[in-house]
Amino acid sequence: MSSNLLIYNSLSRTTQKFEPINPPYVGMYVCGPTVYGPAHLGHARPAVTFDLIFRYLKYLGYKVRYVRNITDVGHLEHDADEGDDKIAKKAKLENLEPMEVVQMYTEDYHKNMRLLNVLPPSIEPHASGHIIEQINLVKKILDNGYAYESNGSIYFDIKKYSEKYRYGKLSGRNVEDLLEKTRTLDGQDEKHNQCDFALWKKASPRHIMHWPSVWSEGFPGWHLECTAMSTKYLGETFDIHGGGIDLQFPHHECEIAQSVGAFGHDTVKYWVHNNMITINGKKMGKSLGNAMTLEQFFAGDHPLLEQAYSPMTVRFFILQAHYRSTLDFSNEALQASEKGLEKLLNAVKALAELKPGKTSSFSVAELEEKCFDALNNDFNTPVMISHLYDGVKHINLMKDGKETLTEEDLNKLRKLYNDLCFDIMGLLYENTSSDANSGNSKIIGNLVDMIQQLRKEAKANKDYALSDKLRDDLKNAGVTIKDTRDGYEWSI
Ligand code: ZN
Numbered sequence: 001m002s003s004n005l006l007i008y009n010s011l012s013r014t015t016q017k018f019e020p021i022n023p024p025y026v027g028m029y030v031c032g033p034t035v036y037g038p039a040h041l042g043h044a045r046p047a048v049t050f051d052l053i054f055r056y057l058k059y060l061g062y063k064v065r066y067v068r069n070i071t072d073v074g075h076l077e078h079d080a081d082e083g084d085d086k087i088a089k090k091a092k093l094e095n096l097e098p099m100e101v102v103q104m105y106t107e108d109y110h111k112n113m114r115l116l117n118v119l120p121p122s123i124e125p126h127a128s129g130h131i132i133e134q135i136n137l138v139k140k141i142l143d144n145g146y147a148y149e150s151n152g153s154i155y156f157d158i159k160k161y162s163e164k165y166r167y168g169k170l171s172g173r174n175v176e177d178l179l180e181k182t183r184t185l186d187g188q189d190e191k192h193n194q195c196d197f198a199l200w201k202k203a204s205p206r207h208i209m210h211w212p213s214v215w216s217e218g219f220p221g222w223h224l225e226c227t228a229m230s231t232k233y234l235g236e237t238f239d240i241h242g243g244g245i246d247l248q249f250p251h252h253e254c255e256i257a258q259s260v261g262a263f264g265h266d267t268v269k270y271w272v273h274n275n276m277i278t279i280n281g282k283k284m285g286k287s288l289g290n291a292m293t294l295e296q297f298f299a300g301d302h303p304l305l306e307q308a309y310s311p312m313t314v315r316f317f318i319l320q321a322h323y324r325s326t327l328d329f330s331n332e333a334l335q336a337s338e339k340g341l342e343k344l345l346n347a348v349k350a351l352a353e354l355k356p357g358k359t360s361s362f363s364v365a366e367l368e369e370k371c372f373d374a375l376n377n378d379f380n381t382p383v384m385i386s387h388l389y390d391g392v393k394h395i396n397l398m399k400d401g402k403e404t405l406t407e408e409d410l411n412k413l414r415k416l417y418n419d420l421c422f423d424i425m426g427l428l429y430e431n432t433s434s435d436a437n438s439g440n441s442k443i444i445g446n447l448v449d450m451i452q453q454l455r456k457e458a459k460a461n462k463d464y465a466l467s468d469k470l471r472d473d474l475k476n477a478g479v480t481i482k483d484t485r486d487g488y489e490w491s492i
Helices: 041-059 086-094 098-115 127-143 158-162 175-184 222-234 245-263 294-299 311-319 331-353 364-376 381-399 407-424 433-437 439-460 464-476
Strands: 006-009 014-017 025-030 063-068 076-078 082-085 147-150 153-156 198-202 218-220 238-244 268-274 277-279 327-329 480-484 487-491
Touching (some): 006 268, 041 098, 041 238, 041 277, 041 294, 063 222, 076 086, 082 086, 086 098, 098 294, 127 153, 127 222, 127 245, 153 245, 218 222, 222 238, 311 327, 311 331, 327 331, 331 407, 364 407, 439 464, 439 487
Antiparallel strands (some): 006 014, 198 218
């Protein structure tokens, strides 16, 4: 099969025709979340970007195997192989098992992805479930001479690698500059060169997550998991590797070095990176006080937010920018997206009700071509959406009886909007915020009263298990009950 899809490759820095290695199969690997805290706004953009790509490739007829990992071990606080494991640190802080932290935040991530209507990947492997594969990869790299052992840890040897290959080709870094910095080393370091990165780290006594290996009781370096899991599930060469542009260096650069070091060749045909988000023009970060969880965003529960923004508003907002542009979250821009989405979906609803005429006063085929040309041009959703709005003008004129389409064209237009809005962009109809504040919340209130009455009866019968179960079921449904002295309070 063939398509006219063009895709930007971060490695060649050019836009190329998309030609999968083994059509109709497409292998796509995307770096997933490190699950040590609630899903935040920064998670939404790569998830929605690669969901669109996943959906569109499937729409074109490709059989896509989409692998998105869960990082649950080895991601240290600093890129320079230092500091605590982010998950272990959280576990210590909250007195939990590391795997409890992983379970809790994986569930939170999934819940938020469902709200954003992000399809689950075909495979979602955990780093901790692939320690053997990672150890085998370290052995391969060692056997090929691109790594060395130092005090029970294994490091990738950038200097040795650079004699034959180009480290830095993805991020455009100059390896001489990177190696230059090594002269400042005081000889105390385990590494030969500062830019060498850990493949395996010997665990210190305070490190709680560790596994046995021939070198030491330790844990794999962060970069290793993606090389191990992508090649395990997609083979030694596959089509697309994606992630946020912040992962380009060092993470993806190291992945390339590991692949070449282990297999003797690159494993990825197209490197695809989504750009970053900013909040009111500033980088997002905990220290900047503007880091927002998705839950806060959907509830409007943050000082920077003037209101709640629904998951579909966030999704549509992300799609209104090209994935390679930066995207600034501001109340003004989001409110515009909210209105824009409503206008678009109202037109889709109106389209279903329209009656055909005898002639067509505009060309549906032309509109269709423009929309798909935009998508085929490196997934240019903002241009595609602008064409959809051109179509909305026609739909509104048809509603007023000022334009018409034949039955065939009308059906074509309906299919076009359904395919683009729902199948490809992954939009959904949502209750508007005014519903939540009025009718619906009254109904929910009545239901909560009913369930509270059942809880009261259960308590009177000393069936505390049932009473607690009802409270927990409500919580799972999104309603939190707080028993007070005078009765109870509830919140969504
Ligand atoms: Zn990765």
